[in-house]
Amino acid sequence: xxxxxxxITFTLPVFTGCMIITGCTxxxxxxxxxxxxxxxxxxxxxxxxxxxxxxxxxxxAMDTFMTLTAYGENAAAVVQEGESLVNDIExxxxxxxxxxxxxxxxxxxxxxxxxxxxxLLEQAMxxxxxxxxxxxxxxxxxxxxxGFISQNYKVPSADTINDILENTDLSEISFDKKTNExxxxxxxxxxxxGGIAKGYTSDALIKLFKDKGIASGMVNLGGNVxxxxxKPDGSLWRVGISSPYENTDFIGxxxxxxxxxxxxxxxxxxxKQDGRYYHHIMDPATGYPADKGLISVTVISKDAIMAxxxxxxxxxxxxxxALDFWKSHxxxxxxxxxxxxxMLYVTEGISESFTSDTFSTTxxxx
Amino acid sequence: MSGFKIIxxxxxxxxxxxxxxxxxxxxxxxxxxxxxxxxxxxxDGKLYGTYNTSIDSTVTxxxxxxxNTFEIKNGRVDMVNANCPGFDCVHExxxxxxxxxxxxxxxxVVLEITGNEKxxxxxxx
Numbered sequence: 391x392x393x394x395x396x397x398i399t400f401t402l403p404v405f406t407g408c409m410i411i412t413g414c415t416x417x418x419x420x421x422x423x424x425x426x427x428x429x430x431x432x433x434x435x436x437x438x439x440x441x442x443x444x445x446x447x448x449x450x451a452m453d454t455f456m457t458l459t460a461y462g463e464n465a466a467a468v469v470q471e472g473e474s475l476v477n478d479i480e481x482x483x484x485x486x487x488x489x490x491x492x493x494x495x496x497x498x499x500x501x502x503x504x505x506x507x508x509x510l511l512e513q514a515m516x517x518x519x520x521x522x523x524x525x526x527x528x529x530x531x532x533x534x535x536x537g538f539i540s541q542n543y544k545v546p547s548a549d550t551i552n553d554i555l556e557n558t559d560l561s562e563i564s565f566d567k568k569t570n571e572x573x574x575x576x577x578x579x580x581x582x583x584g585g586i587a588k589g590y591t592s593d594a595l596i597k598l599f600k601d602k603g604i605a606s607g608m609v610n611l612g613g614n615v616x617x618x619x620x621k622p623d624g625s626l627w628r629v630g631i632s633s634p635y636e637n638t639d640f641i642g643x644x645x646x647x648x649x650x651x652x653x654x655x656x657x658x659x660x661x662k663q664d665g666r667y668y669h670h671i672m673d674p675a676t677g678y679p680a681d682k683g684l685i686s687v688t689v690i691s692k693d694a695i696m697a698x699x700x701x702x703x704x705x706x707x708x709x710x711x712a713l714d715f716w717k718s719h720x721x722x723x724x725x726x727x728x729x730x731x732x733m734l735y736v737t738e739g740i741s742e743s744f745t746s747d748t749f750s751t752t753x754x755x756x
Numbered sequence: 757m758s759g760f761k762i763i764x765x766x767x768x769x770x771x772x773x774x775x776x777x778x779x780x781x782x783x784x785x786x787x788x789x790x791x792x793x794x795x796x797x798x799x800d801g802k803l804y805g806t807y808n809t810s811i812d813s814t815v816t817x818x819x820x821x822x823x824n825t826f827e828i829k830n831g832r833v834d835m836v837n838a839n840c841p842g843f844d845c846v847h848e849x850x851x852x853x854x855x856x857x858x859x860x861x862x863x864x865v866v867l868e869i870t871g872n873e874k875x876x877x878x879x880x881x
Contacts, residue, residue, distance in 0.1 A: 448866075449801065455859045455866055541842040612859075613881030621877070630856075632881035636849040639856060643876060653880040659844060688880060 442622045444607075447473045452480050452588065454612025460599055461606040461622045468602045472595050472609070479591050482507055485530060485582045486539075496530070496580040500573040508570040510590050513695055514583060518560050521703035521715070526674040528558045530582035538670045543661035545668060551677035558674060589698025592616040592650060596694075616650040616694050626743070631688050631726060633748075641686060641728055642746030650694035654701040655686040673706050682708025683730045690740060691723035700725075709735065717756055793854065793871035795833050797826075800864040809833060809852070809869065822863040833867055835860070855879060 445465035448457045456476065458469040482504070484490045495501040503511065517525045530539075532554045537543035546554075562576040583590075588611045595609045596618050607618040608627060617627045626647050630640040634657035644651060656669030656679060673680040687705040691697040700723060704712035709729050716725055716737055726744060727735040734751040736744050741753040797804040799819050807815065809831050816825045824845065825837040834850035835858050845860035851867070854874045858867040 450861070450864055453861060455857070455861070608878060610878045613879065615878045615880045627878070628876045630853075630876035630879045632879050633849065639849075639851070639853050640876070640879070644880075651878075651880040655881070658881065659842075660847070 445469050449473055449476075451476045452484070452591070452611070453486075454588075456612060457610045458595060459608045459610075460604045460618075462604050464602060465604060465607075468599060468604055471602070472598055475594060475598055476591055476611075479587070479594065483510075483583050483587050483590075485580075485584070492581065492583060495572065495574075499577050499579070500571070503570045503572055505570065508565075508567075508572070510583060510586065510695070511565065511572065512567070513590075514581075514586055514699070515560055515563070515565070517586070517696070517699035517703070521700070521707070523674055524703035524706040525585065525699045526558055526560065527581045527583055527585060528560060528579055529672050529674060530580045531557065531578075532672055532677055533582070533670070536668070536670075536672075537661075538659065543663070543668070545663055555674075555677050585702055586695050586698045588612070588614040589650065589652060589694040589696070593694040614650070614652050614694070614698065617647055620647045631686070634685050634728070638748050640746075641688075641726070641734065641749060642744055642751070644688075644690070644726070644740065645743045646690065646740075649690050649692055650697040651688060651690050652694070652697040652701045653686060653688040654705045656680070656705070657685065671702060671705050680706040680708075682706065682711075684709055684712070684727055685730055685732075686726075686728040687712070688726040689723050690725065693722070697723060713754055716754070720756055793831065793852070793869050795826075795828065796868045796870050798866045798868075804865075809871075817863075817865055819863065819865075822865075824860050824863055824865045826858070826867055833858070833869065835867065838863070 442461065444459045444461050445468070446457060446459050447469035458472045460469050481487055482491050485492055485496065487493060491501065491503060491507050514527045518527070532551070533539055535546045535550060535554060557576050557578040559576070562579065563572065563574055565572045592609045592611050592614055593616070596616055599607045599618050605619045606622050609616050613632065615629055620626055626645040629644045629646060629651045631642055631644060631653055633639055633641050634655055654671060656671055658670070660667050660669035669679045671680045672678070684705050687701050689697040689701040689704065704715065704725060704727070707715060709727055712725070712727060713735065716723070720737065720739070724737045724740040728749070729735070732749055734746060734749050735754050736751050738753055738755045793809040795807040795809050797807070797817060799817065804817055807813065807828060809828055812829050814825065814827045816823055823839045824835060827834050827836045832850045832852040835845045835848065838846055838860055840860055840862040842862065845858055845865070848858050851858055851869055853876070854869050854871045855876045856869050856879060859865070
C-alpha cells in the first residue's frame with residue numbers, strides 16, 4: 391500500500407482526535423461530557439479506518455491473475471481460504487490437469503461426478519438450451535485445433551472444422567441426475583467448462599465470504615468481477631469496463647453492488663494470419679470466430695455462472711439477437727454491448743448506473 | 757490581576773501543534789499531488805519494483821530467461837516486448853489509471869497502476 395495514503399487515512403484521524411482532546415484540556419474546559427464525546431469520536435474514527443483496510447489475496451490460478459478482497463473481521467483468513475478453494479475447483483475442473491474430473495471424463499467418455507461438478511454440468515447444459523446453442527461446452531477440440539489452448543495458433547481447414555462440429559451436439563450427452571452418471575454417446579466428444587468455470591468459482595467465493603460473515607468484498611478473477619455488498623463506507627463499487635482500444639481505458643464505468651460483472655471481447659486473445667485477425671470466441675454454428683458485429687459484451691447479473699455463459703453467448707448472437715434475448719430474460723440480467731460502430735447499447739436496468747465519457751450510448755428498453 | 761496570564765503554556769503547545777500539523781498536512785497534500793501515479797511491478801507475487809509514471813522510461817523485467825519490456829511514456833505504461841509464447845501482454849492496450857493492470861501469464865508478471873486517485877475498484881474484461 392502507498393505509504394502516503396496510509397498516513398492520510400490512518401494516522402490523520404487519530405492525530406486530529408488527539409488534538410481535539412488536547413484542545414479541550416488546555417482550555418481547562420469544565421464541560422467534561424464534551425471531552426469524552428470528542429475522545430470517543432476519535433476512537434470511532436480509528437476503528438472505522440482500521441476496518442476500511444481490506445485483506446487481499448493476489449495469485450495466479452486457472453490460467454489467469456486473481457485478486458480476492460474482503461473487509462471486516464477475519465477477512466485475512468477468509469481470503470486465504472478463498473485461494474485454496476480456487477485451487478480445489480481448478481483441480482476438479484481444469485482440462486489441463488490430467489487428474490481432474492473433467493479430464494478423466496474426456497478420456498474415458500463416462501464418469502460418476504461429484505455433486506458440485508454434476509450440478510455445474512447441468513447448468514452448462516441448461517445454458518446451451520437457453521441460448522439456442524450459442525453457449526456450448528463441447529468446443530474444446532475446436533479450440534485446440536485453432537491453437538487457442540497451446541498458443542500455436544493456426545487457421546484449420548474447412549474440412550477439419552466441419553468434422554469437429556459433428557461432435558458438438560450436447561444432446562448426445564446422457565446424464566442421470568439421480569446417480570450423477572454421465573456418458574458421451576458420441577465418443578469423439580470432449581468438454582471444457584472453462585466458459586463458466588470462473589463464474590462458478592466467483593459464485594463459490596462470494597458464498598464462502600458470506601458464510602464467514604464478510605459483508606463487503608470483491609473477487610476479480612482475471613477480469614471476471616463479482617461484488618459482495620457495498621464498499622465499507624456504504625458507497626457503491628466502481629467497475630471499469632475495459633476498452634478494446636489503445637487510446638481509451640474504459641468503455642465506461644458501472645457503479646454496482648451484489649452482482650457479477652463479466653465482459654467478453656474478441657480483442658482479449660487473438661492472432662493474425664494472412665492479414666486477418668482471429669479471436670478466441672468461437673461461433674458453435676460455424677466453427678470460426680464469432681463475427682456478428684459485436685466488439686465487447688458485458689453481462690451484469692446476481693448469478694455469476696449465468697453472467698459468464700451469457701457474456702459469451704450474446705457475443706456469438708450479435709446485437710439484435712442479443713437484445714431480443716435480453717427482452718425475454720430482463721429479470722435475470724442486464725447488459726452493455728458495444729457494436730462495430732462503437733455504439734454502446736445499455737439495458738434500462740443499469741442505464742442510470744453506467745456512464746461513458748467516450749462513447750455514445752443507446753438505452754435499450756423492453 | 758497581574759498574575760493572570762491570558763496565554764497559558766498549554767495554549768502555546770496547542771498552537772505549536774496546530775502549526776506543525778498544518779505544515780505536515782500541506783506537505784503531504786502538495787507532494788501527493790505532484791507525485792501522481794506509481795507503477796507497481798510484481799513477478800510471481802514478489803515485488804520487482806515501483807516506477808514513477810511521470811518519468812518516461814523503458815524497463816526490462818528479467819527473471820531467469822523470462823523477459824518483459826515495458827515502456828512508460830506520457831504517464832502511460834505499455835508492454836512493448838516479451839519472450840513469452842502468446843504475446844497477449846504485448847497486445848493489451850496501455851494503462852494509466854489506478855487499478856488497471858497488464859498481466860503476462862506465462863511469466864507471472866503483473867504491472868499495476870497505483871496512486872492517490874482511485875477511479876475504479878476493479879476492471880471487468
